[in-house]
Each structure stands twice: as C-alpha cells, then as structure tokens.
Amino acid sequence: MAVKKSNNTLKLQFDTSRQYAPAPESASIASIKSRYELFINGAFVAPTEKKYFNTINPATESVLSSVAEAGKKDVDKAVVSARTALNKYWKKMPGKERAKYIFRIARMIQERAREFAVIETLDGGKPIRESRDFDVPTAANHFFYYAGWADKLEYAFPNRKVQALGVAGQIIPWNFPLLMAAWKIAPALATGNTVVLKPAESTPLTALKLAEIIQEADLPPGVVNIITGAGSTGAAIVQHPDINKIAFTGSTDVGKIIQRAIAGSSKKATLELGGKAANIIFEDAPLDQAVEGVINGIFFNQGHVCCAGSRLYVQESVYKIVLQKLKDRLETLIVGDPMDKNTDIGAINSKQQLETIQKYLQIGQKEGAEMYQSSCALPKKGFFCRPTLFTNVAQSSRIAQEEIFGPVLAIQTFRTEEEVIEKANNTPFGLSAGVWTDKGSKIFNMTSQLKAGVVWANTYNKFDPASPFGGYKESGFGREGGLHGLSAYVHLI
Amino acid sequence: MVSNQTIVIPDFRQTPRVDQVGIEERAARITKRSLKKETKLNGLLLALNMIDLTTLEGKDTQGKVKQLCYKAMHLHDSYPGLPTVAAVCVYPSMVKTAKTALGNSGIKVAAVATAFPSGQAPRDVKIRDTKFAVQEGADEIDMVISRGKFLEGEYHFVFDEIASIKEACGNARLKVILETGELGSYDKVRRASDIAMYAGADFIKTSTGKISPAATLPVTLVMLEAIRDFYYQTGKMIAMKPAGGISRSKLALHYLVMVKEILGDAWMNNEWFRFGASSLANDLLMQIVKEKTGVYQSKDYFSID
Amino acid sequence: MATSVNTERLEVLKTYKIYIGGQFPRTESGRYYVPLNKSGKKLGNLCLSSRKDLRDAIEIARNAQGSWSARAPFNRGQILYRMAEMLEGRKAQFIEELIAQDATRQQATREVNESIDRLIYYAGWADKYQQVISSVNAVSSAHFNFSIGEPMGVVGIIAPQSNSLLGLISVMAPVIAGGNTCVIVASYQKPLCSVTFAEVLNASDLPGGVVNILTGKPEELISWMADHLDVNAIIYCEKNQPTIQLIQEKAAGNLKRVLLYDAINWNTNEAQSPYYIQDTQEIKTTWHPIEKTGSGGSKY
Structure with missing residues (x-):
C-alpha cells in the first residue's frame, strides 16, 4: 500500500459572509x-492645584471624563488622613468588624457588577466579555476572600502576633484596573492597614467608582483614600515619609526605580512586575486544549497581562500541526469594539502602548522572524492591533526576550525536556509558565524546574483569590492572593 | 481534491488526548457568543434546515410516520418561505412509508440500522439490516458501533464492522453513532471518532437518543476537533450529527457557532451538519416567528407531530 | 595560639584560609589583614578577600545550587545534623578561639553550645518546613492548586559582626536548610571561628559550594555582592544605615530580595524559627485541572 501523508497545508475557511451581527x-x-x-478622608475633594487630566476611551479616542491630578500636597493630605484613620478607627476595630466592612464592599461590587464592567471596558478597552466574566467578579471575590481573614490572622501565622504595617501606598497598573485595586486594598484592610491607592492615569474610572462604593459602605473616613494622577503622583506616594508600605504592580523598570527610591527607608515593599512567560507544548499534550491555552495565554486582555504566555515552545514533532491549529484559531478571534459581547480582542489601552507594540512588530521582522497576523479588519478609529504570531524566532531575538505587553506571540521549537527547561528559564523574569503534557511525572518535573511564581499545567491564565500570585527574579517579590498574600501587609512579633 | 490519496490508518491506541476541563471551558466560551438580529434569524433558519426529524419508537406506525413526513415538508405553512428539515429518521421498517410520503420533496430518508440502539447482534444480521434499509430506499444509514467491543479494546473489530457496513450502504451516506454516553470519557469519544472516520463514516453522530447523556456541547466539540484533524490529515470532510437532548433554539445556535468556529463555513449546511432531534423544530419555529413578529409565542400555535 | 618562650615544643600555628567550593584557597589577591583582640593581641593573618574571590564564590554557589536543592530534604537535615556532631567534637577549639576573640569562657561555652543546638534545630526543620509554609488553595474552578516554597537560589550573607559563630550559623542554617546555597562574609574583627567552622562544614558531607565563607572587609565586598546579578537575595545583619541604603539601592539592579536581620538577639530563641527559612523561599503556585465525572459535576 502506497503511503503518502498529506502535507499539513489545508486551511479552514472562516469567511466574512457569516459575521456576527453587532451585539x-x-x-x-x-x-x-x-x-x-480625589477621594480623601471619605470625601471627594478638588485637587489643591486644581489640575485635571482627561481619560479617554481607547476604542474611540473620545474623552470619557476629566480626572483630578493629585499633587504633592494632595498626597500628603491622603497620607495624613490614612494615618489618622489608622490611629483613630482602624487599629482599634476588632478584626470581625473590619471583616464586615470588607464583606460589604464585596457585596456592593457584586450588586453593581454590570456598571463596573461597562466602565472598565469603556475606560480600558478590554472586551466586555472579559470585564463582565472575569475582572469584576474576581475583584468582588477578592474582597470576599480577604474579608474572612480579618478576624483569623492568628491562624495564618502560628506562634506569632500579627501587627498591621500602618499606611500602605498602593500604585496599580492599567491592565486590570478594578481587579488590581481589589488585589491591593482587600488584603491591606483585612490585616488592619489603611490605604492610599493610585490607579493608572489611563484607567482611573473604576477605582473612582470603587471609591463611591467605599463611601456608601460607610467605611470610616480615611481608611481608604483613592487619588488619581500620573507618574509624579506615584513618586510622591513612594517618597512620602509617613508611608510604611509600598505595593506596586507595573513594569520592572519602574519597580526598580521604586526599590531604589525607598532604599534606606523602613518601608516594606511588594513589587509585582513584568514577565515573559514560557508556554510549553509537548508532543503528548492534549493539543487542541493546548492551542486554546496558548490563545488565552497571549490574547487574553489584548496581551496586556504581566503573566501572558508570550513565548511559546513547541516540541518539534508537533510543531507543524500546532502552528496550523493556531493559525486557524487566530482567524476566529474577533477584534474590534470592546463593548460588543462577541469581541475577543478589544482596544490596546493607549496610543503609546500601541506604538510600543508596533515597534516590536518591526523589530521582530527586522530580526528575521516570520510574522503572521489574522486577516481581520480593524476599526478605523481607536487603538487596535491584530493578533500576531512570530515564527522562526531565536532565543536571542528581542521579541523573545523583552516584554511586549501586547497580542504578540514569539514561537520557538525544542527537542528535549532538558533543552526547553533551559530555554524557558533563560530570562531575568520569572512570573509564570505553562506546561502542556498528558504525562503526570513530566508535569511534576517541569513544574518544579521552571523558575516562576505561578505554573499552569494543562491550563493557563487562571486566577483565584485563594491562589498566591507573584514572581521570581526580576518579576518582583511578594505574593498577592491566598494566605501568602497576607504576609505582605503584616509585621510579625 | 484528494480522491486518489491513500489514507494512513493510525494506531487507535495512540489517539490524541482530551483534557476534560479544557474542552469544557472551550465549549462554555462558545456559548458566550451573542447572536442578534439577522445573525440570529439566519441561524434559526439554518438550524431548521439541518434537522433530522426523528421518530424511533417501538410504537411507531405508518400513520405516525406519515404525519411526521408531512410536518417535515410543511413545518409551519402560515409562515411562508421556511426551509424544510434535512431528513426524516426512522426504523428500517418505516423507510418505504417515509420515502413514499416525502416523494420528491428533496428531504432525505435516514434509517437507523445495525440492531439499533444496542448494536448487540452478529455482523451478518447488521449487514442484512443495513442492506434492507438501503433497498427500501434509505438515503442515509445511522449505524451504532459495538460499544462493548470498543470498551474491550477491540478497535479492529469496531473498525472492520464500520467498514463492512459502509460497504453494505452502497450509495447511502453512513452516519456512525458512537453512543458517547456509554463511552465514559472524552478520550474515548475522540478515539471512537477517529476509528469511525478512518473506517469510512460519512458522518459521526453522538447518540442514539436512548441513553442519557446524549449530545452535549463538549462531546460535540471533541468530535468536531476530531473531524478537523481528519481533514487536516486527509483533506476529506466528515459531517457531524449531534443527536438527543437538543430541544431549545438557543442551544442549537450554540452548536452552530461551534461548527462555524471549529470547522469553518464549509460545514455550515445540512450536507455537513445535522441535528438529530424531534422537538427542536417547533422551538425554532417559535423563535423564528417571534423574530419576525416581535411577539413571544405559545406552543399551542405550532403543530405537534 | 598562645606561645611562650618556655615551651619545649614549638606550637604549630594555624593558617586561616577562606572556603570556596569545598576548598581552602588563599585569597587570589594575596592580601591579608591582622585582626587584633581587645588586648591588642594578633589573632592571625586572615585573608582579605577580594571581589574576585567573591565572584568565584558566587559562581560556585550557583553551580552547586541545583543539586543541593534537588537533594532530599531529609538528606539536607542529616547533613545539618552531621555539622552539629562535628562542631560538638571540636567544641574546645571553638571555645578557645572565641576566648581569643574576647569572650569569657562562660560566654564562649554558651555560644558554642547554642551554635550546636541551632544546627540541630534547623536539621530537624529541613524536611518539615515545607509542610508549614505550603498550602493547598481552594480555588473556585476545577483545578488542583497548591503553593510550595522553593529556594531563592544564591544568598549573599554579611554575617553578624558580634556573635561571630552563633550569628553566622543562625543566618546560614535556615538558608541552606531550605535548599539555597550561600556566600558568607564573616565577621571582620572576629573571623577565627568562621574559618574553623568551614573546616567543620568540610567534614560534614556538605557538598562543596553550598556554603562559601570569605574573610575580609565587608565594606569592600558588600557593594559587589549587592550589585551581582546572579545573587538572588542578600542578608545583612548590622544597623549601619548607609550600608543598608547602599544594599537596597544596588539590589534593585536585579530585584534582589533584601533581608535585614539587624535587631535580632542571636542568643535567644527569637533567632530561630521556620519563618527564617521562609525568608529565603519563593512561593510557587501550581495549577492543574481536575477531571470530574459523575457527581463531580462534569457536563459530560
């Protein structure tokens, strides 16, 4: 019998004739x-210098609102209010009462979930499906989870007495605005700290909405202060002498600046920074689920995810078929209006970020990598980027080494387990990693050898309030979520 | 394009693995698609046109089958321009009746054969069962695989049986029912799908409708992915038929989205995708009329056959 | 040490070297210093380690780290216990060295005893701390999710200047019990025990490179250590504010974890706990799907 294997070049047709109507x-x-x-001491107050900046909808480039810019004096006011609230109310309040406040916030987010989802999508550009099904419910769950810890801290730290650190200055990024606020505020309050939080300047609205909820929840004034502004506001928080703790999520570059800025002070810090995660597919993996995991790994939230699986390693024996499946899957991703319920990939968060991504697309091509993009049409207005794959990528390519923070996947092949472990760990980052194989013993070998704070085996980009998150090496230090997330906000005696 | 190509039979013990949580997540994600306006209406009409209107009961009579055939041709005459269903699915003894009743409507007659639903009969009986249905005029044969043999690991037996039924089918298209509810895992659904396709199935079909669970979205997804891999490997399209448990329009639309997003537009017609269902037609009709009139409908206004 | 003109037999003086990769080289720089005790007596010619010695030690510590952390925790515990045994056997020598470094006999005896006990304390933890610091996390999806401690990697240690034996051991033991390797800069003024302790280490089945001990001026080495991109964490045990600031600033280069053990009384039980092991552990969280059938709620 003549044996002729067909070449893997067949392509499925995903015509435009059956597009979904707008939803x-x-x-x-x-x-x-x-x-x-600015939300300071339980009230919304004008900034001292009366400066405001606009926040826009990145999908339409239209202005959504004008937001106060907190100057040094405003930061000081917020810190004073947090300190006063700490001494006056929060320190004295029994854990079980603190818990009830946090539970109340969780419930109020749930009640207004749809509104939060819409604002998150308008302000940040992420698909409404994600803000509705992921960001907002997970944020509420985070408050719910940590609320329960507030009166149980002695069980988290056996043989130790737990003390709050004091006033926490928290600076959060634009990729998961409400969720990051929850990740920061919930454990801080549960452990008895008071908070000055600054959302990112391009996505301040859900944090301000959260401020309204906190006000409605009758949280004692000053326990949570939410102030808006750009880098200089953040710097003022970092440098404020009466802050005991800095919690920052953002880029590794800024993380380093913060670590230097607080050097020699007694401020404690947790830094949740960049990543360049390896997602590894072995030949014995459930390939279709692996491909789906790769898609979720890199295109979730337009790739604006610090733990995005931006480096794909495919074992050579299945490389062809995996690539074929990836390309076909890419065609079915819907890019466009973030408010449409069918949109898979929304708007890039800002013009600046889009330019960064485009710069990397050029670098990748210049480096000799082969670029493949889906054929989808992009909206005329707003900041959009097609989902992109790069093949023929070398370990030394910049697109395989640097965090792009966009929907861009660098694909490499490997032959052996040893080789891929070495390549996967060959980075200064160490936030997350993914492994796909049907063989249990191999999973344990891989998960124990990969230098990353979160390892997803046969899944990717899963998050849960009970699950600690945070990186090795230049991906930062400290953990958020779970029991381990409490350590970041306590002093043990 | 590949008619002269030799297909390499894989080792069925090595069929791809399916991760249960992953496949169910993907299926759930598909249900997040929101179909509005003309997309929804078109989907409802398409689904209607993909139905294998089915009666498979011990108490089936010629009278019952004739009524069903009339319904198949005249789904809801007060609403002109509707498509017909794709086929009527009956036992072999009713094929002639159905064939006569449907005349030249273009609606196919499908017959379940091979000792449906259990498949617990010798091969020659199954072949005779099949040949009888074909001789009576069946356009399509819905066979069941020998699940017992499959679970014993007798993959060659299952393969050979399908191949011999395919031979007995002549020009009739062969649907191979895996009875996924008896297989126990997605891995096994995948393996049975591969065996059926390589053995010559034109369709792979989830269920007899006699076992619960019948068709589900994740099971269908596993089978669609098997079809996709088979297509990648051979260039040959295989059709898909989920059957049983699909009675609501919304669910039918989820299936269509799944077909579109997994296999693409070539499969989006009743040559390549069918619903095995009896009560789905009326629910689709109610939704179609609602889309047109804007008024929520009552079952009292739609004939039950 | 003490010699007098009247002895019949000339005492053999000890040459104090540094300890890198299980070897006792002299500093590559050829430099030495002569620490004096309070009465002005010379303690010996000690290596004044250079940044190249530090670099070599860090490289060797890195190479030793994988296999050390891959060892069974039980085995790491046994090696720590063996260290305690060796120390017990050479107790007298350590007491004499501590006395030479200005301790009273009573203080010296106590310090050596506590040092032995501290090693035993951490020997016992080596295969238990994981059970205390890990967790299985109840997530809401169909996944098994657990968090465990993993060693940070290579830890740079500026040992306490005062409790030159007990302090060094108290900082080192939890670091290596947890699977890290380390490079220790010993007490500048009281370096004798650190070198002798290296001999104990060398006789304890401890693989070469897991603990590396340098003598010399901390201020010459700290900056290089804090800058070094292949050091994962740094432990500093003094209260010198400018040095703390320097370490923290330079650590930012690769986001080293900085641990300040500047307010610990090494003579008390406050100086020992599994929390010290946890200090040089990263928490790794692993997710894996759980297949659920039947009543488990699968849609199958």
Whole structure:
C-alpha cells in the first residue's frame, strides 16, 4: 500500500459572509461623571492645584471624563488622613468588624457588577466579555476572600502576633484596573492597614467608582483614600515619609526605580512586575486544549497581562500541526469594539502602548522572524492591533526576550525536556509558565524546574483569590492572593 | 481534491488526548457568543434546515410516520418561505412509508440500522439490516458501533464492522453513532471518532437518543476537533450529527457557532451538519416567528407531530 | 595560639584560609589583614578577600545550587545534623578561639553550645518546613492548586559582626536548610571561628559550594555582592544605615530580595524559627485541572 501523508497545508475557511451581527452592551448602564475629584478622608475633594487630566476611551479616542491630578500636597493630605484613620478607627476595630466592612464592599461590587464592567471596558478597552466574566467578579471575590481573614490572622501565622504595617501606598497598573485595586486594598484592610491607592492615569474610572462604593459602605473616613494622577503622583506616594508600605504592580523598570527610591527607608515593599512567560507544548499534550491555552495565554486582555504566555515552545514533532491549529484559531478571534459581547480582542489601552507594540512588530521582522497576523479588519478609529504570531524566532531575538505587553506571540521549537527547561528559564523574569503534557511525572518535573511564581499545567491564565500570585527574579517579590498574600501587609512579633 | 490519496490508518491506541476541563471551558466560551438580529434569524433558519426529524419508537406506525413526513415538508405553512428539515429518521421498517410520503420533496430518508440502539447482534444480521434499509430506499444509514467491543479494546473489530457496513450502504451516506454516553470519557469519544472516520463514516453522530447523556456541547466539540484533524490529515470532510437532548433554539445556535468556529463555513449546511432531534423544530419555529413578529409565542400555535 | 618562650615544643600555628567550593584557597589577591583582640593581641593573618574571590564564590554557589536543592530534604537535615556532631567534637577549639576573640569562657561555652543546638534545630526543620509554609488553595474552578516554597537560589550573607559563630550559623542554617546555597562574609574583627567552622562544614558531607565563607572587609565586598546579578537575595545583619541604603539601592539592579536581620538577639530563641527559612523561599503556585465525572459535576 502506497503511503503518502498529506502535507499539513489545508486551511479552514472562516469567511466574512457569516459575521456576527453587532451585539453591543449598553453604555447607558454606566453613569460616568464629567469630572472626578480625589477621594480623601471619605470625601471627594478638588485637587489643591486644581489640575485635571482627561481619560479617554481607547476604542474611540473620545474623552470619557476629566480626572483630578493629585499633587504633592494632595498626597500628603491622603497620607495624613490614612494615618489618622489608622490611629483613630482602624487599629482599634476588632478584626470581625473590619471583616464586615470588607464583606460589604464585596457585596456592593457584586450588586453593581454590570456598571463596573461597562466602565472598565469603556475606560480600558478590554472586551466586555472579559470585564463582565472575569475582572469584576474576581475583584468582588477578592474582597470576599480577604474579608474572612480579618478576624483569623492568628491562624495564618502560628506562634506569632500579627501587627498591621500602618499606611500602605498602593500604585496599580492599567491592565486590570478594578481587579488590581481589589488585589491591593482587600488584603491591606483585612490585616488592619489603611490605604492610599493610585490607579493608572489611563484607567482611573473604576477605582473612582470603587471609591463611591467605599463611601456608601460607610467605611470610616480615611481608611481608604483613592487619588488619581500620573507618574509624579506615584513618586510622591513612594517618597512620602509617613508611608510604611509600598505595593506596586507595573513594569520592572519602574519597580526598580521604586526599590531604589525607598532604599534606606523602613518601608516594606511588594513589587509585582513584568514577565515573559514560557508556554510549553509537548508532543503528548492534549493539543487542541493546548492551542486554546496558548490563545488565552497571549490574547487574553489584548496581551496586556504581566503573566501572558508570550513565548511559546513547541516540541518539534508537533510543531507543524500546532502552528496550523493556531493559525486557524487566530482567524476566529474577533477584534474590534470592546463593548460588543462577541469581541475577543478589544482596544490596546493607549496610543503609546500601541506604538510600543508596533515597534516590536518591526523589530521582530527586522530580526528575521516570520510574522503572521489574522486577516481581520480593524476599526478605523481607536487603538487596535491584530493578533500576531512570530515564527522562526531565536532565543536571542528581542521579541523573545523583552516584554511586549501586547497580542504578540514569539514561537520557538525544542527537542528535549532538558533543552526547553533551559530555554524557558533563560530570562531575568520569572512570573509564570505553562506546561502542556498528558504525562503526570513530566508535569511534576517541569513544574518544579521552571523558575516562576505561578505554573499552569494543562491550563493557563487562571486566577483565584485563594491562589498566591507573584514572581521570581526580576518579576518582583511578594505574593498577592491566598494566605501568602497576607504576609505582605503584616509585621510579625 | 484528494480522491486518489491513500489514507494512513493510525494506531487507535495512540489517539490524541482530551483534557476534560479544557474542552469544557472551550465549549462554555462558545456559548458566550451573542447572536442578534439577522445573525440570529439566519441561524434559526439554518438550524431548521439541518434537522433530522426523528421518530424511533417501538410504537411507531405508518400513520405516525406519515404525519411526521408531512410536518417535515410543511413545518409551519402560515409562515411562508421556511426551509424544510434535512431528513426524516426512522426504523428500517418505516423507510418505504417515509420515502413514499416525502416523494420528491428533496428531504432525505435516514434509517437507523445495525440492531439499533444496542448494536448487540452478529455482523451478518447488521449487514442484512443495513442492506434492507438501503433497498427500501434509505438515503442515509445511522449505524451504532459495538460499544462493548470498543470498551474491550477491540478497535479492529469496531473498525472492520464500520467498514463492512459502509460497504453494505452502497450509495447511502453512513452516519456512525458512537453512543458517547456509554463511552465514559472524552478520550474515548475522540478515539471512537477517529476509528469511525478512518473506517469510512460519512458522518459521526453522538447518540442514539436512548441513553442519557446524549449530545452535549463538549462531546460535540471533541468530535468536531476530531473531524478537523481528519481533514487536516486527509483533506476529506466528515459531517457531524449531534443527536438527543437538543430541544431549545438557543442551544442549537450554540452548536452552530461551534461548527462555524471549529470547522469553518464549509460545514455550515445540512450536507455537513445535522441535528438529530424531534422537538427542536417547533422551538425554532417559535423563535423564528417571534423574530419576525416581535411577539413571544405559545406552543399551542405550532403543530405537534 | 598562645606561645611562650618556655615551651619545649614549638606550637604549630594555624593558617586561616577562606572556603570556596569545598576548598581552602588563599585569597587570589594575596592580601591579608591582622585582626587584633581587645588586648591588642594578633589573632592571625586572615585573608582579605577580594571581589574576585567573591565572584568565584558566587559562581560556585550557583553551580552547586541545583543539586543541593534537588537533594532530599531529609538528606539536607542529616547533613545539618552531621555539622552539629562535628562542631560538638571540636567544641574546645571553638571555645578557645572565641576566648581569643574576647569572650569569657562562660560566654564562649554558651555560644558554642547554642551554635550546636541551632544546627540541630534547623536539621530537624529541613524536611518539615515545607509542610508549614505550603498550602493547598481552594480555588473556585476545577483545578488542583497548591503553593510550595522553593529556594531563592544564591544568598549573599554579611554575617553578624558580634556573635561571630552563633550569628553566622543562625543566618546560614535556615538558608541552606531550605535548599539555597550561600556566600558568607564573616565577621571582620572576629573571623577565627568562621574559618574553623568551614573546616567543620568540610567534614560534614556538605557538598562543596553550598556554603562559601570569605574573610575580609565587608565594606569592600558588600557593594559587589549587592550589585551581582546572579545573587538572588542578600542578608545583612548590622544597623549601619548607609550600608543598608547602599544594599537596597544596588539590589534593585536585579530585584534582589533584601533581608535585614539587624535587631535580632542571636542568643535567644527569637533567632530561630521556620519563618527564617521562609525568608529565603519563593512561593510557587501550581495549577492543574481536575477531571470530574459523575457527581463531580462534569457536563459530560
């Protein structure tokens, strides 16, 4: 019998003739004020210098609102209010009462989930499906989880007495604005700290909405202060002498600046920084689920995810078929209006970020890598990027080494387990990794050898309030989530 | 394009693995697609056109089958321009009746054969069962695999049986029912799918409708992915038929989204995708009329056959 | 040490070297220093380690780290216990050295005893701390999720200047019990025990390179250590504010973890706990799907 294996070049047809009709979520569900003030000491107050900046919808480039810019004096006011609240109310309050406040916040987020989802999508550009099904419920769950810890801390730290650190200055990024606020505020409050939080300047609205909830929840004034602004506001928080703890999520570069800035002070820090995660597919993996995991790994939230699986390693024996499946899957991803319920990939968060991504697309091509993009049309307005694969990528390529923070996947092949472990760990980052194989013993070998704080085996980009998250090496230090997330906010005696 | 190509039979013990949690997540993600307006209406009409309207009961009579055939041709005459269903699915003894009743409507007659639903009969009986149905005029044969043999690991037996039924089918298209509810895992569904396709199935089909669970979205997804891999490997398209348990329009639309996103537009017609269902037609009709009129419908206004 | 003109037999003086990769080289720089005790007596000619010695030690510590952390925790515990046995056997020598470094006999005896006990304390933890610091996390999806401690890697240690034996051991033991390797800069003024302790280490089945001990001026080495990109964490045990700032600033180069053990009384039980092991552990969280059938709620 003549044996002729067909070559893997068949391609499925995903014509445009059967596009889904628009299924937009209603923007009117969200009430966005034309101007937002600073939330200090339980009240919304104008910034001292009366400066405001605009926050835009990256999908349309239209202005959503004008937001106060906190200067040094405002930061000081917020810190003073947090310190006063710490001494006056929060320190004295029994854990079980603190818990009830945090539970209350969780419930109120749940009640207004749809509004939060809409605002998150309008302000940040992420698909409404994600803000609705992931960001907002996970944020509420985070408050719910940590609320329960507030009166049980002695069980978390056997043989030790637990003391709050004091006032926590928290600076969060634009990729998961509400969720990051929850990740920061919930454990801080549960452990008895008070908070000054600054959301990112391109996505301040859900944090301000959260401030409204905190006000409605009757949290004692000053326990949580939310102030908006750009880098200089963040710097003022970092440098403020009366802050005991800095919690930062963002780029490794800024993380290093912060570590230097607080050197010699008694401030404690947790830094959750960049990543360049390896997602590894072995030949014995459940390939279709692996491909789906790769897609979720890199295109979730437009790839604006610090733990994104941005380096794909495929064992050579299945490389061809995996690539074929990836390319076909890419075609079915819907890129466009983030408010449309069918959108898979929304808007890039800002013009600046889009330019960064485009710069890397050029670098990749210049380096000799082969670029493949889906054939989808992009909206004329707003900041959008097609999902992109690079093949023929070398370990030494910049697109395989640097964090792009966009929907760009660098694909490499490998032959042996040893080789891929070496390549996967060959990076200064160490936030996350993914492994796909059907063989249990191999999973344990891989998960124990990969130098990363979170390892997903046969899954990717899963998050849970009970699950600690955080990196090795230049991906930062400290953990957020779970029991281990409490350590970041306590002093043990 | 590949008619003269030799297909390499794989080792069925080595069929691809399926991760249960992953496949169910993917299936759930598919249900997040929101179909509105003309997309929804088109989907409902397409689903209607993909139905194998089915009666498979011990108490089936010629009278019952004739009524069903009339319904197949005249789904809801007060609403002109509707498509017909794809086929009527009956026992071999009813094929002639159905064939006559359907006349030249273009609606196919499908017959379940091979000692349906259990498949517990000798091969020659199954072959005779099949040949009888074909002789009576069946356009399509819905066979069941020998699940007992499959679970014993007798993959060659299952393969050979399918191949011999395929031979007995002549020009009739062969649907191979895996009875996924008896296989016990997605891995096994995948393996049975591969065996059926390599043995000559034109369709792979989830269920007899006699066993619960019948068709589910994740099981269908596993089978669609098997079809996709088979296509990648051989260039040959295989059709898919989920059967049993699909009675609501919304669920039918989820299936269509799944077909579209896993296999693409070539499969989006009743040559390549079918629903094995009896009550789905009326629910689709109610939704179609609602889309047109804007008024929520009642079952009292749609004939039950 | 003490010699007098009247002895019949000339005492053999000890040459104090540094300890790198299980070997006792002299500093590559050829430099030495002569620490004096309070009464002005010379303690010996000690190696004044250079940044190249530090670099070599760090490289060797890195190479030793994988296999050390891959050892069974039980085995790491046995090696720590063996260290305690060796120390016990050479107790007298350590007491004499501590006395030479200005301790009273009572203080010296106590310090050596506590040092032995501390090693035993951590020997016992080596295969238990994981059970204390790990967790199985109840996540809401169909996944098994657990967090465990893993060694950070190579830890740079500036040992306590005062409790030159007990301090060094108290900082070193939890670091290596947890699977890290380390490079220790010993007490500048009181270096004798550190070198002699290296001999104990060398006789304890401890693989070469797991612990490396340098003598010399901390201020010459700290900056290089804090800058070094292949050091994962750094432990500093003094209260010198400018040095703390320097370490923290330079550590930012590769986001080293900086641990300040500047307010610990090494003579008390406060100086020992599994929390010290946890200090040089990274928490790794692993997810894996759980197949669920039947009543487990699968949609199958």
